[in-house]
Amino acid sequence: xxxxxxxxxxxxxxxxxxxxxxxxxxxxxxxxxxxxxxxxxxxxxxxxxxxxxxxxxxxxxxxxxxxxxxxxxxxxxxxxxxxxxxxxxxxxxxxxxxxxxxxxxxxxxxxxxxxxxxxxxxxxxxxxxxxxxxxxxxxxxxxxxxxxxxxxxxxxxxxxxxxxxxxxxxxxxxxxxxxxxxxxxxxxxxxxxxxxxxxxxxxxxxxxxxxxxxxxxxxxxxxxxxxxxxxxxxxxxxxxxxxxxxxxxxxxxxxxxxxxxxxxxxxxxxxxxxxxxxxxxxxxxxxxxxxxxxxxxxxxxxxxxxxxxxxxxxxxxxxxxxxxxxxxxxxxxxxxxxxxxxxxxxxxxxxxxxxxxxxxxxxxxxxxxxxxxxxxxxxxxxxxxxxxxxxxxxxx
Amino acid sequence: xxxxxxxxxxxxxxxxxxxxxxxxxxxxxxxxxxxxxxxxxxxxxxxxxxxxxxxxxxxxxxxxxxxxxxxxxxxxxxxxxxxxxxxxxxxxxxxxxxxxxxxxxxxxxxxxxxxxxxxxxxxxxxxxxxxxxxxxxxxxxxxxx
Ligand SMILES: [Zn+2]
Numbered sequence: 001x002x003x004x005x006x007x008x009x010x011x012x013x014x015x016x017x018x019x020x021x022x023x024x025x026x027x028x029x030x031x032x033x034x035x036x037x038x039x040x041x042x043x044x045x046x047x048x049x050x051x052x053x054x055x056x057x058x059x060x061x062x063x064x065x066x067x068x069x070x071x072x073x074x075x076x077x078x079x080x081x082x083x084x085x086x087x088x089x090x091x092x093x094x095x096x097x098x099x100x101x102x103x104x105x106x107x108x109x110x111x112x113x114x115x116x117x118x119x120x121x122x123x124x125x126x127x128x129x130x131x132x133x134x135x136x137x138x139x140x141x142x143x144x145x146x147x148x149x150x151x152x153x154x155x156x157x158x159x160x161x162x163x164x165x166x167x168x169x170x171x172x173x174x175x176x177x178x179x180x181x182x183x184x185x186x187x188x189x190x191x192x193x194x195x196x197x198x199x200x201x202x203x204x205x206x207x208x209x210x211x212x213x214x215x216x217x218x219x220x221x222x223x224x225x226x227x228x229x230x231x232x233x234x235x236x237x238x239x240x241x242x243x244x245x246x247x248x249x250x251x252x253x254x255x256x257x258x259x260x261x262x263x264x265x266x267x268x269x270x271x272x273x274x275x276x277x278x279x280x281x282x283x284x285x286x287x288x289x290x291x292x293x294x295x296x297x298x299x300x301x302x303x304x305x306x307x308x309x310x311x312x313x314x315x316x317x318x319x320x321x322x323x324x325x326x327x328x329x330x331x332x333x334x335x336x337x338x339x340x341x342x343x344x345x346x347x348x349x350x351x352x353x354x355x356x357x358x359x360x361x362x363x364x365x366x367x368x369x370x371x372x373x374x375x376x377x378x379x380x381x382x383x384x385x386x387x388x389x390x391x392x393x394x395x396x
Numbered sequence: 397x398x399x400x401x402x403x404x405x406x407x408x409x410x411x412x413x414x415x416x417x418x419x420x421x422x423x424x425x426x427x428x429x430x431x432x433x434x435x436x437x438x439x440x441x442x443x444x445x446x447x448x449x450x451x452x453x454x455x456x457x458x459x460x461x462x463x464x465x466x467x468x469x470x471x472x473x474x475x476x477x478x479x480x481x482x483x484x485x486x487x488x489x490x491x492x493x494x495x496x497x498x499x500x501x502x503x504x505x506x507x508x509x510x511x512x513x514x515x516x517x518x519x520x521x522x523x524x525x526x527x528x529x530x531x532x533x534x535x536x537x538x539x540x541x
Binding site: 139145146159207209257 | 503
């Protein structure tokens, strides 16, 4: 296992932006939203489009996303990246950007995302599903689709089923994760779902794929976001305090759920260990965690795999509300994909919130004195894991 | 036993395409025989079938008969159809089945009430006809230990 110690603190996230709405809908095309986010994130940093020499996009329409985005922006970047790992793409992009910046190959990188599945669906489109259809001769068409697994919730339901059988995890324990997400969302006026719920509410919501119920599942909303990175050195002259990239790690273990080696253990075991080793930190050093909460079970698995609790103990760990406001392990402080927004992919929002927490910009939901934040993306069906550990200047 | 007794007369199920590497699997399904691809160098089974072994990248591969016996590794009940071709079958169980030979397959467990399909249940293969003479492997509770 190679440890990227040389990258510690070399690059920083210096600008962030996101757009969401309590209605779940945004005006404007995906292109317009993505460009607006880039403009806003550059402005947040005190930079302009002329400073940008690296673009990262995994969703821009067409055969080569980063080419399409750069063309639309009117720039000719020297570093380009269209890496697509699903919801974790943006954490992977940060890792790639930070490495390139550390080597001096990139000066200013922009990473952007926009999705409008909710308004697309309302207009009669297929929403995010248009990106998920798998026509033709694919292993998924041959070995999974004939069996009618509901996607994506069915894949996560299989993981939950196995975790419950192997470790005695209960639906009540998983439900607490959704309850805590709403407690954070109640302090976030931009969150889609701000009403408080109880464990009983989660258990009474309609079954989607046993054991997962509707309130175990993330939202479908419009949303957009962007982050800007540059060197730690340049960051010190910019508008906002930098969020230094202290450590990163990535690991993907499969593409289809039926090929996942162990449904109770994700590649976050590897990505987390890499990121912590690079940062020279451990789970106890993290003040606030932003974990991809596509489903309640996702959070439970990530808490275990990143070392916040032992394998198999996730259910008991979350049961008393430690993830919520005032808890010992504050997590998903926007309300997460379960309550804040989830426009097909959530990874960019994990980064944006982690940076805002480190800057102390989060108002009522601010975790006091946050110096180290961990953002962890999960893409595909627990397939592609990517961990980014960020810190304030005090952690440099 | 066969699940065909319970199946609609004209199968509407999403019919799997056949990749070149898996043609022998589907050919055997015409006779309701379950076969698995093996790597002759590793002496290990491979599923899904590939052009090369996902362990050693070797191409000395062959199909061998499988017992058809396995154990449910994970299971989920679908209260709504996962795609249009499953409409009318809900609720139904999608499960990952660990076959005796050491590979895992996604499938449906049929022939018993969905809530009775638990992790650890011993199952055996059963077949549902597809429109082109192939059969789709499904699983039912094992009739013998
Ligand atoms: Zn081999």
